[in-house]
Amino acid sequence: MSDSVEEAGKRLPAGPDPLLRVRGLKVHFPIVKGVFVDRVVGHVRAVDGVDLDVARGSTYGLVGESGCGKSTLGRAVLRLVEPTAGTVEFDGVDVASLKGEALRRERRRMQMVFQDPMSSLDPRQSVESVLMEPLLAHDVKPEGGVDAHVRRLLDVVGLPGSAAGRYPHEFSGGQRQRIGIARAIALNPDLVIADEPVSALDVSVQAQVVNLLEDLQEQLGLTYVVIAHDLAVVRHVSDTIGVMYLGMLVEEAPSDDLYATPRHPYTISLMSAIPIPDPDVEDLRERILLAGDLPSPANPPSGCRFHTRCPFRQETRCDDEVPLLRTLAPGHRVACHWAEEVADGRITPAASAFDATAVPTEA
Amino acid sequence: MGTGRSEELDLGQAPGRPGRAAYDGPLLAVDDLSVTFTRRGRRDVRAVDGVSFAIRPGETVGLVGESGSGKSVTALAVMGLLPGRGVRVGGSVRLEGEELLGASDDRLRDLRGREMAMVFQDPMTSLNPVVSIGVQVTEVLRRHRDMTREQASVEAASLLRRVGIPDPVRRLKDYPHQLSGGMRQRALIASALACRPRLLICDEPTTALDVTIQAQILDLLRQLVRESGTALLMITHDLGVVAGLCDTVHVMYSGRVVESAPRRPLFGSPRHPYTGGLLASIPRLDAPRGAPLHPIQGSPNDTIPWESGCAFAPRCEDRVDACTTSAPALEVRGNASVRCWNPLPPPGRTAAVQEVRA
Numbered sequence: 001m002s003d004s005v006e007e008a009g010k011r012l013p014a015g016p017d018p019l020l021r022v023r024g025l026k027v028h029f030p031i032v033k034g035v036f037v038d039r040v041v042g043h044v045r046a047v048d049g050v051d052l053d054v055a056r057g058s059t060y061g062l063v064g065e066s067g068c069g070k071s072t073l074g075r076a077v078l079r080l081v082e083p084t085a086g087t088v089e090f091d092g093v094d095v096a097s098l099k100g101e102a103l104r105r106e107r108r109r110m111q112m113v114f115q116d117p118m119s120s121l122d123p124r125q126s127v128e129s130v131l132m133e134p135l136l137a138h139d140v141k142p143e144g145g146v147d148a149h150v151r152r153l154l155d156v157v158g159l160p161g162s163a164a165g166r167y168p169h170e171f172s173g174g175q176r177q178r179i180g181i182a183r184a185i186a187l188n189p190d191l192v193i194a195d196e197p198v199s200a201l202d203v204s205v206q207a208q209v210v211n212l213l214e215d216l217q218e219q220l221g222l223t224y225v226v227i228a229h230d231l232a233v234v235r236h237v238s239d240t241i242g243v244m245y246l247g248m249l250v251e252e253a254p255s256d257d258l259y260a261t262p263r264h265p266y267t268i269s270l271m272s273a274i275p276i277p278d279p280d281v282e283d284l285r286e287r288i289l290l291a292g293d294l295p296s297p298a299n300p301p302s303g304c305r306f307h308t309r310c311p312f313r314q315e316t317r318c319d320d321e322v323p324l325l326r327t328l329a330p331g332h333r334v335a336c337h338w339a340e341e342v343a344d345g346r347i348t349p350a351a352s353a354f355d356a357t358a359v360p361t362e363a
Numbered sequence: 364m365g366t367g368r369s370e371e372l373d374l375g376q377a378p379g380r381p382g383r384a385a386y387d388g389p390l391l392a393v394d395d396l397s398v399t400f401t402r403r404g405r406r407d408v409r410a411v412d413g414v415s416f417a418i419r420p421g422e423t424v425g426l427v428g429e430s431g432s433g434k435s436v437t438a439l440a441v442m443g444l445l446p447g448r449g450v451r452v453g454g455s456v457r458l459e460g461e462e463l464l465g466a467s468d469d470r471l472r473d474l475r476g477r478e479m480a481m482v483f484q485d486p487m488t489s490l491n492p493v494v495s496i497g498v499q500v501t502e503v504l505r506r507h508r509d510m511t512r513e514q515a516s517v518e519a520a521s522l523l524r525r526v527g528i529p530d531p532v533r534r535l536k537d538y539p540h541q542l543s544g545g546m547r548q549r550a551l552i553a554s555a556l557a558c559r560p561r562l563l564i565c566d567e568p569t570t571a572l573d574v575t576i577q578a579q580i581l582d583l584l585r586q587l588v589r590e591s592g593t594a595l596l597m598i599t600h601d602l603g604v605v606a607g608l609c610d611t612v613h614v615m616y617s618g619r620v621v622e623s624a625p626r627r628p629l630f631g632s633p634r635h636p637y638t639g640g641l642l643a644s645i646p647r648l649d650a651p652r653g654a655p656l657h658p659i660q661g662s663p664n665d666t667i668p669w670e671s672g673c674a675f676a677p678r679c680e681d682r683v684d685a686c687t688t689s690a691p692a693l694e695v696r697g698n699a700s701v702r703c704w705n706p707l708p709p710p711g712r713t714a715a716v717q718e719v720r721a
């Protein structure tokens with residue numbers, strides 16, 4: 001990929017020809033009860049109607065509290081879990097329509113990096129066989145032979161060739177994540193979905209892996225979806241960020257815009273809650289505290305799903321009318337009825353949002 | 364949903380103890396603490412190695428460092444909660460002048476209920492899963508504050524309400540597994556606060572929680588320190604948490620304190636290469652996008668024993684010859700104490716040098 005194309009991929013919004021196009025995606029998990037006969041008593045609406053585009057060569061960051069559906073969304077894109085509704089188009093092809101050999105071929109082009117490489121690496125497999133496995137599974141014969149390919153992969157992720165004969169447990173967390181990344185790129189994919197790729201690592205090691213992912217993107221022209229609960233990491237790596245709440249996308253914007261002018265009350269609160277390692281900044285910051293916990297995705301609140309915790313909630317519309325994603329600025333979409341009023345200060349947070357001991361009354 | 368009336372976090376002044384001479388030293392003084400795990404057939408592990416720090420009432424002290432640097436073991440040693448066998452503890456831990464190392468189990472148990480309390484990362488490990496939240500909190504109140512059953516229930520409900528647990532009377536009947544992670548951590552804090560401790564140790568209290576819940580809990584702790592004069596020891600690997608909460612910070616590496624400083628100089632002009640390296644390696648939410656990260660090379664396992672030099676030497680960019688031949692001592696430099704043969708330059712000169720480093 002030439003420099004100019006890569007630049008364009010990074011700068012432009014998804015544009016007319018995204019690598020990944022997700023429409024109306026839903027993943028509902030049945031909740032099953034019963035002693036003799038299983039009965040479906042409800043559904044966990046893990047992902048509940050998501051539309052998003054990921055531009056070629058760009059990084060799309062997905063953030064939100066644990067349980068909001070980030071991993072499920074990533075898995076549904078790769079068809080590791082079957083979507084309940086909606087479509088996933090990869091490079092212009094509806095992934096659901098693919099079968100057999102065609103599906104296998106498309107799968108090669110999409111890979112995943114997991115949070116804890118240890119749980120995804122078989123402890124009895126040497127690094128070499130971990131890295132050879134995808135080649136054998138897809139019957140790929142790399143130029144120069146498998147051995148050379150394994151060594152090249154190790155080199156690309158910053159591990160010595162001698163790592164090939166060793167086992168995952170002999171490595172530190174950061175090195176294991178490098179092995180996980182090497183496996184993900186073994187088949188030269190186009191899209192890599194990285195699910196919390198650094199959150200299990202020590203602070204001083206996280207930056208190594210972040211830099212590695214960025215270098216690989218540049219070298220190999222990869223497109224990333226990076227899933228993380230750490231908004232600082234996501235902001236660092238992403239061109240575009242999507243913020244999820246209870247299975248839905250509530251805001252999406254270019255990374256810089258999202259930080260400079262967050263518009264959804266959830267994003268505003270989330271951003272204000274993230275500690276910044278600078279006492280001068282911390283002392284001046286005003287935190288907007290959210291009451292209570294994330295509601296159950298099996299029984300999401302009516303209207304705006306955020307209304308039970310929203311410090312900006314209004315008497316009208318919030319409780320009974322579902323806010324749609326609206327484009328408020330180029331590439332900046334927000335699902336809040338009152339986004340304009342929140343942005344210009346006509347609506348301000350409730351006083352209780354500034355006091356941790358203010359107790360929410362039961363709804 | 365509506366939000367209830369905000370209430371003063373009246374957790375009561377920790378009362379002065381009768382029958383004790385006026386004492387105006389620090390509430391907690393840890394001196395040259397060392398903890399060695401000994402197991403037959405294995406090499407001794409010196410988890411904590413000559414650690415010293417003090418905390419005054421109303422002060423928040425941070426202990427930061429990567430996993431395995433000895434933070435939790437330090438806290439457990441202070442609380443007298445290390446296992447009885449296979450551990451050698453040296454140095455001194457004094458609470459208001461009273462030596463705790465070597466104190467009897469009875470005395471320590473008494474102090475743990477009355478004067479000091481600890482909150483762990485995983486509340487499930489310290490809440491009893493088969494006892495309701497209410498009983499766990501009222502027990503502390505009855506044992507340590509001599510309350511009747513009725514008084515204790517009223518007080519327990521009020522404690523839960525003050526830590527932000529909705530519908531506290533009903534929650535008292537709940538068992539730990541019926542609460543969410545954030546609510547459980549609040550319940551644990553409520554039970555730690557029940558005895559109005561003068562020293563509260565929080566070991567990664569929010570690491571397992573979402574940042575919106577973390578913000579609530581940190582705000583609560585901040586308020587607690589301000590209003591009741593509790594001395595708080597905050598253990599965390601998150602420098603952001605430290606920046607907003609702690610007065611003084613001790614950075615640990617491989618069992619030793621490598622830098623101690625008030626938070627402003629620590630963040631403004633770190634002197635130890637490890638502290639500086641950490642700050643340069645973390646992405647900041649407010650940093651311009653594209654600002655490069657400068658990782659510390661290697662991993663926390665790449666150490667050399669302190670006896671033969673600086674444990675950080677294998678990863679250090681500022682290493683000089685002395686670093687691998689003899690151990691640096693903790694020395695006062697400006698308003699920090701630094702354990703390093705070749706520390707980062709002091710404020711005025713930082714900017715220029717950092718440009719070169721970058």
Ligand SMILES: Nc1ncnc2c1ncn2[C@@H]1O[C@H](COP(=O)(O)OP(=O)(O)O)[C@@H](O)[C@H]1O
Pocket residue numbers: 029044045046064065066067068069070071072073297
């Ligand atoms: N295989 C599954 N079966 C049932 N529920 C699931 C399954 N996977 C995830 N969930 C539920 O779906 C919701 C979203 O989960 P997840 O996608 O893992 O969130 P995140 O990655 O944002 O933390 C959660 O409530 C979770 O419990």
Ligand SMILES: Nc1ncnc2c1ncn2[C@@H]1O[C@H](COP(=O)(O)OP(=O)(O)O)[C@@H](O)[C@H]1O
Pocket residue numbers: 400408409410428429430431432433434435436437
């Ligand atoms: N019960 C134990 N037995 C042996 N070694 C231990 C024990 N507890 C902790 N350690 C060791 O002590 C060191 C410090 O651990 P810890 O204080 O838990 O680190 P931190 O809290 O900073 O992550 C580690 O190397 C750990 O392996």
Ligand code: SF4
Pocket residue numbers: 264265266304305306307308310311312313314317318323335336337338339
């Ligand atoms: S629609 Fe209402 S409840 Fe939802 S985010 Fe906007 S103001 Fe808050």
Ligand code: SF4
Pocket residue numbers: 635636637673674675676677679680681682683686691702703704705706
């Ligand atoms: S003593 Fe040497 S190796 Fe250790 S931190 Fe200082 S410069 Fe680096």
Ligand SMILES: [Mg+2]
Pocket residue numbers: 070071072195
């Ligand atoms: Mg997840």
Ligand SMILES: [Mg+2]
Pocket residue numbers: 434435436566
């Ligand atoms: Mg610990």
